[in-house]
Amino acid sequence: MILVHDFGINLNMYAYKGMENDFPSLNVCPSCHSMNDLHRHGFYWRYGITEEITEKIPICRLQCPACKMTFSILPDFLIPYYQHTLHTVLDQTETAITREKGPGLRQLVAFYKRRFLKHLQWLHSFFIDQGMPVTFQCENKNATKYLTMIRDFGESTFFRRSKGHLSSYFMASPV
Numbered sequence: 001m002i003l004v005h006d007f008g009i010n011l012n013m014y015a016y017k018g019m020e021n022d023f024p025s026l027n028v029c030p031s032c033h034s035m036n037d038l039h040r041h042g043f044y045w046r047y048g049i050t051e052e053i054t055e056k057i058p059i060c061r062l063q064c065p066a067c068k069m070t071f072s073i074l075p076d077f078l079i080p081y082y083q084h085t086l087h088t089v090l091d092q093t094e095t096a097i098t099r100e101k102g103p104g105l106r107q108l109v110a111f112y113k114r115r116f117l118k119h120l121q122w123l124h125s126f127f128i129d130q131g132m133p134v135t136f137q138c139e140n141k142n143a144t145k146y147l148t149m150i151r152d153f154g155e156s157t158f159f160r161r162s163k164g165h166l167s168s169y170f171m172a173s174p175v
């Protein structure tokens with residue numbers, strides 16, 4: 001299970017600190033809810049990529065001593081299973097949406113656009129759930145307005161808070 005955590009730092013600083021990051025400890029299992037200190041269960045390494053840098057960073061794993069479920073503590077500037085950071089995915093999605101049709105849209109960026117457009121309804125209902133007035137129709141032509149709302153919300157705050165909305169998360173495979 002992936003838990004998204006606010007380390008309060010960006011990719012550069014997280015990569016610099018590496019295994020010395022301030023990893024959270026948990027004393028209640030998010031899965032079985034037993035009151036136990038979750039054990040450190042090693043690290044795995046993954047990429048974090050922006051327009052400027054590529055970093056290989058450690059992701060801390062915890063394990064519940066009761067149910068044995070393992071949890072990955074993902075920093076909130078990353079989306080599960082995306083190598084690009086949340087910020088870069090948003091930027092590239094915006095580029096893809098606002099650009100005139102034409103050749104040369106890289107496959108990955110085109111994929112971000114398609115995935116984002118599939119999330120409009122999900123985004124719409126999330127913002128309404130948050131008590132935020134959405135004054136426009138949920139249509140593709142309004143896609144950039146949702147990007148603006150995400151940025152106004154704060155990208156990482158949005159990502160953490162929306163995780164679990166309708167049992168999904170931003171940019172997850174089809175909602």
Ligand SMILES: [Zn+2]
Pocket residue numbers: 029030031032033034064065066067068069
């Ligand atoms: Zn457990």
